[in-house]
């Protein structure tokens with residue numbers, strides 16, 4: 010049976026669809042976007058709209074569904090949320106003026122990483138598209154937010170075939186909505202770890218040539234109209250260039266538009282920021298609450314008091330990229346200090362900022378030819394606020410606030426003023442977002458347009474008057490002048506009076522109760538009106554586009570201003586948080602000292618109910634207090650103290666005041682955490698495996714300038730294994746390069762407090778509690794010295810565990826304690842020596858850990874060269890020791 014020939018329209022559809030196989034094709038037909046075949050089936054089920062079919066009576070009907078073009082954004086949003094891409098295909102000709110098939114083209118492809126529509130974007134977050142590339146000895150990422158034009162890149166050296174963890178971590182930190190990878194990453198086993206790391210995210214594989222160095226560089230040069238990438242500091246960043254080039258190729262293939270707002274690429278070096286890896290960021294609940302996965306109960310929730318969307322996005326960046334350059338940190342701190350001292354001006358600034366719209370996204374949208382009249386009005390209103398805002402800001406000393414280091418400030422201001430004046434003159438304040446129905450341009454802006462307006466208004470008033478005149482002339486009381494899309498204007502007369510209509514009335518339609526007529530004169534006027542209206546609509550659209558183009562030519566200035574305003578907004582927000590919460594300006598020292606007096610946890614202090622937050626002081630140095638070993642009962646507040654130190658350092662390095670009475674902090678290069686908050690079961694790892702991976706990461710990467718937070722490591726396995734690992738890790742960090750690492754170590758393994766006697770820079774602390782009767786009161790105070798009680802049973806009681814279980818637990822505990830005491834009495838006294846340290850009773854206690862095989866264990870220990878042993882060897886050795894001890 011021969012296959013039925015497709016209609017010309019279906020042929021056109023199929024040929025367009027051929028180039029957009031991976032997207033749902035929105036095919037414009039009049040006021041609807043139609044979808045056909047598999048696209049229709051998929052979209053109908055996601056959008057929950059009815060699936061119909063074209064050529065219903067055919068043996069082979071074509072599934073179809075459609076959505077009104079005016080409501081398309083919401084439907085597109087839903088498809089994107091469900092991981093689809095959407096290719097928007099428009100009619101490129103006026104259907105009424107075309108004979109035969111209208112020309113159609115795909116005008117843009119919307120993917121999760123290529124979104125411009127406000128409804129689809131989160132105001133407070135960037136929407137990044139990220140590309141990852143690998144050359145022979147470097148790997149790089151580049152990422153672009155097309156809605157704002159932010160385009161950044163970084164690369165790291167790597168001679169291995171695998172992509173380094175550091176770069177994957179950075180990519181995750183960027184939190185891209187879509188990732189571009191070279192096609193060979195799809196199946197090559199070498200890149201399995203990449204696929205795992207990005208599991209659950211939208212990955213698009215591009216041809217390898219999109220990443221090729223030469224073509225990528227060519228694309229960048231062409232985009233920025235430069236002869237080299239020297240000016241951006243990216244000339245020799247080969248992996249960065251490949252990734253950035255792949256992004257541009259994707260943008261060109263999906264957007265089919267100029268992208269003037271992407272006017273630069275910003276390379277950065279990871280070494281210039283305090284590194285907080287993705288897991289630590291999650292563990293410390295910096296951006297996301299671990300339980301609820303939303304913002305409440307996070308550091309950003311406390312710190313973000315910005316009033317513009319631009320500021321809100323920037324503060325996230327500051328939190329994720331704290332600085333390590335003392336001067337830059339100091340600059341930000343000085344600004345906050347000034348703002349907190351000038352409460353009145355601060356408030357004025359907040360008020361002005363509140364009326365500034367999202368200049369970044371407006372600039373982006375307008376540059377991509379998608380800005381409507383409402384966007385232009387929002388831009389105008391924001392630009393009009395600038396002079397007064399800049400005037401208030403000029404009163405400050407700090408360059409970040411007074412804008413003195415904001416390049417060409419005066420020129421930019423005057424150009425943007427002129428732009429605001431132009432929009433004000435041209436665009437009507439009541440213009441709607443529809444661009445082809447007139448009502449956009451003010452009277453008096455264009456004499457030509459005014460003339461057309463006059464004709465169409467005159468015509469309309471003739472029609473308005475005509476009803477009265479005709480009624481008067483014909484004496485027909487039921488006569489009305491009406492309008493519909495089929496006949497245009499017409500006269501309607503009731504059936505009863507139809508016999509009396511004048512002869513020159515031409516009958517057009519008979520209804521049950523009425524007759525409809527037209528007259529030659531009426532049709533002439535109507536054609537003048539409609540002609541004038543069509544011409545006017547077209548002319549208004551043309552004028553609008555000219556103005557929009559003028560704005561596009563100033564996109565760079567708008568974006569530079571947006572950047573400045575975002576910075577001011579973040580600083581004013583931090584100043585507000587500082588004043589409201591009595592934060593203090595940290596002193597940045599160069600003595601490797603962290604000294605926090607009466608510090609608080611910025612989030613917990615806001616969340617606790619019915620209890621006052623008890624501040625704690627803490628001092629960490631490189632001399633005696635380098636590893637603080639914190640013991641104490643469950644629920645006492647160990648984790649809170651640990652996290653509060655990490656967050657205080659982070660806040661200080663992002664340039665914020667800190668929650669303390671007084672603080673002097675040094676700059677750290679990385680904050681590591683192992684706090685056991687996160688399982689990673691979905692990626693196939695056990696809780697203990699995750700714990701050990703995090704520990705390995707710390708051991709392999711911590712430097713003498715890092716801050717390490719370890720909360721109960723080793724608890725995910727048997728007591729002795731866990732304790733041995735915890736012990737070995739504490740020693741390793743203490744001994745690192747003979748200098749050690751600043752470490753806060755909370756543990757329930759009370760045996761570890763003996764380390765204070767063995768290692769010179771380890772100090773014991775505990776969180777005090779008060780006992781009375783059989784209960785405990787948490788004092789929340791960090792005090793010096795170790796403790797050997799966990800009060801686990803009392804805490805279980807507080808938590809509501811029934812008495813029957815509590816009493817049984819107490820009996821079991823008492824039995825175990827008694828047995829330990831008897832076993833201890835049975836042990837013969839031991840003679841041991843500890844290298845470089847005087848033997849004392851505590852050293853004996855340490856070896857008690859290992860039972861009877863004392864001599865051979867001692868030999869094994871003596872053979873260890875602490876300075877050269879690797880972490881893995883240490884753990885293996887511990888395992889051997891443990892087996893010996895249990896034999």
Ligand SMILES: Nc1ncnc2c1ncn2[C@@H]1O[C@H](COP(=O)(O)OP(=O)(O)OP(=O)(O)O)[C@@H](O)[C@H]1O
Nearest residue numbers: 617621622623624642643644645646647648649789
């Ligand atoms: N300094 C403080 N002032 C007031 N309340 C505090 C303080 N520190 C902690 N808390 C409260 O105590 C609760 C328990 O603290 P945290 O989780 O730090 O205890 P922990 O000692 O780590 O417990 P566990 O050993 O069981 O993990 C916190 O959720 C908080 O509500």
